[in-house]
Amino acid sequence: MTFVPPRSAPEAAALQGPLARLLRPLVRLCIRSGTTFPALAQLLRELYVNVAEHDFGLPGKEQTDSRVSLLTGIHRKEVSRLRGAGAPVATVPASVSRTSSIVSRWLADPAFSAPDGKPLPLARLAGDAEPSFEALVASVTRDVRPRAVLDEWLDSGLVSLDGEGRVVLAEAAFVPRGDDERKLYYFGRNLHDHVAAAVSNVLAAEPPFLERAVHYDGLSPELARKLEQRARVLALEALQTANREAHAGCLTDPGGSARWNFGVYVYGEATGPDAGGPR
Structure with a gap:
C-alpha cells in the first residue's frame, strides 16, 4: 500500500528550505530553554505517530501499525509502543x-x-x-x-x-511578560493557528483562510522603527474592533463547537553580513 499525498501538496524536497526557515527560531528557543535535540526528536517521533494515526486514517478501515510505519518512516515496533496515546487535547489553564x-x-x-x-x-x-x-x-x-x-x-x-x-x-x-503562563499558552495557540491556516492554504486549490503580510526589505533602521510603531497602532485598533464585534455577537449566539481566532503580528530584524537578528 502506498500513501498518495493530496494533489496540491508540495514535494518533500521543496519543503526543505521553508521548513528550515520556519524551524530556525523554534530551535533557537529550544536551545536557550535547555531542550536538547534528543528530547525534541522524541517529541517529533510521538507527534508523527499521533498525527498519522488520527489524521490519515482510511474511511471504513482500521488504522494499522504497518500503515502508520509506512506513513512516518518509524519502525513498526516503535509505532506499536507509541500508538494509543490519543489525540492531543488543547487544555486552557x-x-x-x-x-x-x-x-x-x-x-x-x-x-x-x-x-x-x-x-x-x-x-x-x-x-x-x-x-x-x-x-x-x-x-x-x-x-x-x-x-x-x-x-x-x-x-x-x-x-x-x-x-x-x-x-x-x-x-x-495585552502583552504577557516574563514567566507568565499566559505567554507560553498563547505562544503555542497562536503559532499553531497561524501555521495551521498557512498549511491549509498550501494544500488547498483555493486558500480557505486569510493569511497575508506587508513586507519591505532594504529599509533604514529609522524607517523600520517608524513603520513598526505605526503597525502596532493599526494592529491594536483592528484587534479591539474585532473583539467588540465578537463580544456583541456572543450575546445572542446559541453557542456550539466552532472556534475562531483573529491575530496579527509585527516583526522586524537587521539583515546583511553584520545583522544582529531580531530586535
Missing part, C-alpha cells in the same frame, strides 16, 4: 481562561469601556454610580472572588490603582 475572558469583556462591553474602545478606570466595589471591577469580574465568573482577582492582577502588574483608587488596566494585560 484556568487562570488563562479567566484572565482573557475578563480582559476581553473590559475592552468590549460598553458598560466597562469607552466609545473608542479604551478600558475605563473602574471603582473597586459595586454599588457606586460608576462601573466597578467587582461587577466586571462577577459578570464573567462566580467561581473566584473579585478581591482575589484584583490582588493577583495587582501583584502581576496587569492592573494598577490611580490617584482616586480606581482600577486601571495596564499594558501588561
Whole structure:
C-alpha cells in the first residue's frame, strides 16, 4: 500500500528550505530553554505517530501499525509502543481562561469601556454610580472572588490603582511578560493557528483562510522603527474592533463547537553580513 499525498501538496524536497526557515527560531528557543535535540526528536517521533494515526486514517478501515510505519518512516515496533496515546487535547489553564475572558469583556462591553474602545478606570466595589471591577469580574465568573482577582492582577502588574483608587488596566494585560503562563499558552495557540491556516492554504486549490503580510526589505533602521510603531497602532485598533464585534455577537449566539481566532503580528530584524537578528 502506498500513501498518495493530496494533489496540491508540495514535494518533500521543496519543503526543505521553508521548513528550515520556519524551524530556525523554534530551535533557537529550544536551545536557550535547555531542550536538547534528543528530547525534541522524541517529541517529533510521538507527534508523527499521533498525527498519522488520527489524521490519515482510511474511511471504513482500521488504522494499522504497518500503515502508520509506512506513513512516518518509524519502525513498526516503535509505532506499536507509541500508538494509543490519543489525540492531543488543547487544555486552557484556568487562570488563562479567566484572565482573557475578563480582559476581553473590559475592552468590549460598553458598560466597562469607552466609545473608542479604551478600558475605563473602574471603582473597586459595586454599588457606586460608576462601573466597578467587582461587577466586571462577577459578570464573567462566580467561581473566584473579585478581591482575589484584583490582588493577583495587582501583584502581576496587569492592573494598577490611580490617584482616586480606581482600577486601571495596564499594558501588561495585552502583552504577557516574563514567566507568565499566559505567554507560553498563547505562544503555542497562536503559532499553531497561524501555521495551521498557512498549511491549509498550501494544500488547498483555493486558500480557505486569510493569511497575508506587508513586507519591505532594504529599509533604514529609522524607517523600520517608524513603520513598526505605526503597525502596532493599526494592529491594536483592528484587534479591539474585532473583539467588540465578537463580544456583541456572543450575546445572542446559541453557542456550539466552532472556534475562531483573529491575530496579527509585527516583526522586524537587521539583515546583511553584520545583522544582529531580531530586535
